[in-house]
Amino acid sequence: MHEDGPTAKNFSKDDLRVVLVAPRNPLNIGAAARAMANFGFTRLRLVNPYEVAYREARSAMGAAPLLAAAEECATVADAVADCVLVVGTTSVGHRELEHPLRRLEHGARLIRKAGGPAALLFGSEKFGLSNEDMSHCHWLMRIATVDVNRSMNLGQAVAVCLYELARDARAAARPAKSKAASAADAEQITAMLVEALERSGYIKPLTALSSKAKVRRLVRRLNLTARDAPVVLGMLRQILWKISAT
Amino acid sequence: MHEDGPTAKNFSKDDLRVVLVAPRNPLNIGAAARAMANFGFTRLRLVNPYEVAYREARSAMGAAPLLAAAEECATVADAVADCVLVVGTTSVGHRELEHPLRRLEHGARLIRKAGGPAALLFGSEKFGLSNEDMSHCHWLMRIATVDVNRSMNLGQAVAVCLYELARDARAAARPAKSKAASAADAEQITAMLVEALERSGYIKPLTALSSKAKVRRLVRRLNLTARDAPVVLGMLRQILWKISAT
Numbered sequence: 001m002h003e004d005g006p007t008a009k010n011f012s013k014d015d016l017r018v019v020l021v022a023p024r025n026p027l028n029i030g031a032a033a034r035a036m037a038n039f040g041f042t043r044l045r046l047v048n049p050y051e052v053a054y055r056e057a058r059s060a061m062g063a064a065p066l067l068a069a070a071e072e073c074a075t076v077a078d079a080v081a082d083c084v085l086v087v088g089t090t091s092v093g094h095r096e097l098e099h100p101l102r103r104l105e106h107g108a109r110l111i112r113k114a115g116g117p118a119a120l121l122f123g124s125e126k127f128g129l130s131n132e133d134m135s136h137c138h139w140l141m142r143i144a145t146v147d148v149n150r151s152m153n154l155g156q157a158v159a160v161c162l163y164e165l166a167r168d169a170r171a172a173a174r175p176a177k178s179k180a181a182s183a184a185d186a187e188q189i190t191a192m193l194v195e196a197l198e199r200s201g202y203i204k205p206l207t208a209l210s211s212k213a214k215v216r217r218l219v220r221r222l223n224l225t226a227r228d229a230p231v232v233l234g235m236l237r238q239i240l241w242k243i244s245a246t
Numbered sequence: 247m248h249e250d251g252p253t254a255k256n257f258s259k260d261d262l263r264v265v266l267v268a269p270r271n272p273l274n275i276g277a278a279a280r281a282m283a284n285f286g287f288t289r290l291r292l293v294n295p296y297e298v299a300y301r302e303a304r305s306a307m308g309a310a311p312l313l314a315a316a317e318e319c320a321t322v323a324d325a326v327a328d329c330v331l332v333v334g335t336t337s338v339g340h341r342e343l344e345h346p347l348r349r350l351e352h353g354a355r356l357i358r359k360a361g362g363p364a365a366l367l368f369g370s371e372k373f374g375l376s377n378e379d380m381s382h383c384h385w386l387m388r389i390a391t392v393d394v395n396r397s398m399n400l401g402q403a404v405a406v407c408l409y410e411l412a413r414d415a416r417a418a419a420r421p422a423k424s425k426a427a428s429a430a431d432a433e434q435i436t437a438m439l440v441e442a443l444e445r446s447g448y449i450k451p452l453t454a455l456s457s458k459a460k461v462r463r464l465v466r467r468l469n470l471t472a473r474d475a476p477v478v479l480g481m482l483r484q485i486l487w488k489i490s491a492t
Contacts (some may be wrong), residue, residue, distance in 0.1 A: 027273070031399055031401075031402060034395075034398075034399055034402070035398075035399075035402055037392075037395040038389075038391040038392065038395050038396070038397075038398050038402075039391060039392065040391075040392040040395075100471075103414075103417045105413060105414060105415070105417040105418040106417055106418050106419065108418075109418055109419075143284075143409065144412070144413075144414065144417065145284040145285060145286075146283075146284065146285065146286040149280075149283040149284050149286075150284070151284075152280075152281075152284050152405070153277055153280055153281075153401070153405075155277075155399070155401070155402060156277060156280070156281055156284075156401060156402055156405035159398070159399075159402035159405055159406055160405055160406055160409045163389065163406045163409065163410075164409075166390070167351060167390075168349075168351060168390065169351070171349045171351040171352055171390065172351040172352050172354075172355055173352070173355075225346075
């Protein structure tokens with residue numbers, strides 16, 4: 001039943017076309033290209049860019065090869081012609097739109113599942129996407145901002161969208177890699193610290209037992225690494241030597 | 247056992263201090279403030295900013311109140327003094343660092359669980375955070391970029407970090423809100439389309455049965471919304487009327 005749908009395939013960063021529609025500010029074109037380079041996306045298309053801006057942007061730091069390979073298109077239709085999914089970005093609220101509107105967290109998942117080339121459209125700094133531009137889109141996507149400050153800088157909006165597309169959900173739960181100090185090390189540190197505190201008169205004989213428990217809990221809460229434990233032990237050893245010598 | 251740890255409390259955006267250390271470019275200070283305004287963060291601190299840049303940034307669009315309320319600090323120690331967690335950002339790889347390094351996806355979760363005010367430090371555009379700056383940090387955080395283009399624009403890095411801190415994981419799975427067309431509507435559209443195709447000679451009597459099944463599948467794949475179904479029905483009705491009239 002091949003006719004019933006395209007074969008699913010994994011999302012590749014080369015499948016995404018970042019389309020800037022009528023951008024005016026060279027800094028923003030450069031910033032969009034730089035964010036693409038940061039997150040490993042390669043295909044930039046510009047629809048009807050302001051010529052001067054485009055030329056100036058080509059000198060943007062760190063993104064020169066990407067800008068040199070950018071494609072210029074006369075219309076939105078040309079820029080999305082090879083795409084199976086076309087998504088527009090907007091900062092406008094749902095009520096004013098004729099399209100389904102999805103939050104970036106959800107939309108990015110759908111783009112990754114597009115099964116082929118997908119276009120992500122960004123409008124001009126001043127006006128965003130026009131209704132005509134949006135009519136080429138399957139749906140719209142917004143970055144969840146606070147209501148009173150919905151309009152984002154173009155370069156920042158591109159960076160945030162590409163970050164979400166490149167985001168690795170599994171990394172959120174990844175544990176820290178530094179090995180924790182062993183219980184034996186923690187206990188030796190506790191013992192030496194208690195001795196130093198006793199000798200220096202901080203711990204009084206009457207409350208020594210409860211004080212020792214307090215110190216033990218304190219040392220456990222420090223979450224010392226295996227690498228730091230011998231350093232702390234060396235410090236305490238030296239302090240104890242000094243106390244004993246006086 | 248109150249001494250064993252602070253009472254856990256929910257993360258509030260007012261708990262985060264965004265700390266720019268020695269920023270030089272007014273556009274970047276303005277961009278950082280604008281991203282904060284977009285994502286609802288309010289507390290900006292600048293350590294030793296380049297004076298001219300700071301003054302120019304105060305005119306940044308959409309972020310004026312935030313910049314006016316920004317606090318200037320002489321040292322990193324001052325800027326983080328009221329924080330229970332201090333996190334530095336870096337684009338440098340793990341091998342060169344003395345600190346634990348976490349990916350943003352993971353680090354943001356830990357910041358939300360800090361249980362009190364947390365500082366997020368960004369270094370200068372040119373040099374990043376110094377070793378001295380980093381020594382004030384509990385750990386470091388990086389945005390996962392491609393290895394050959396690790397250095398991000400400061401304003402974009404701030405935007406991406408704040409987006410992740412404000413991100414709603416539940417929104418990723420949120421279904422689209424537009425109601426789908428009923429099976430009855432889809433079937434009526436199928437019937438009218440088949441009739442139009444038969445009358446116009448597209449469907450041949452010999453293959454009519456399999457053609458009808460093909461059309462039915464095609465219509466189901468369109469995922470029509472409840473709102474669009476009557477529009478499509480109206481179009482087909484008109485086309486059928488025209489075909490019958492000729």
